[in-house]
Amino acid sequence: MEAPLPFPTSLCHRCAAPPRYIQTKTSTFILCPLLPQKYPPQPVHACALFRPKAPEPREP
Numbered sequence: 001m002e003a004p005l006p007f008p009t010s011l012c013h014r015c016a017a018p019p020r021y022i023q024t025k026t027s028t029f030i031l032c033p034l035l036p037q038k039y040p041p042q043p044v045h046a047c048a049l050f051r052p053k054a055p056e057p058r059e060p
């Protein structure tokens, strides 16, 4: 079973960047491929680099 995503309210989950989820035994970190510091303080509620990702295609 997949671990629930951390910081469900974070903008990163809906970002086209796309963020990567780094899983350790005890937690999941959100790695941003665009920011120089890589790990923005979570939850991110405003981000100049945020672009909404395309909606996932639905099954017919």
Ligand code: SF4
Pocket (backbone or CB within 6 Å): 011, 012, 013, 015, 016, 017, 018, 019, 031, 032, 033, 034, 035, 040, 044, 047, 048, 049, 050, 051
């Ligand atoms: S660009 Fe901003 S919103 Fe997108 S993944 Fe990086 S920190 Fe999160």
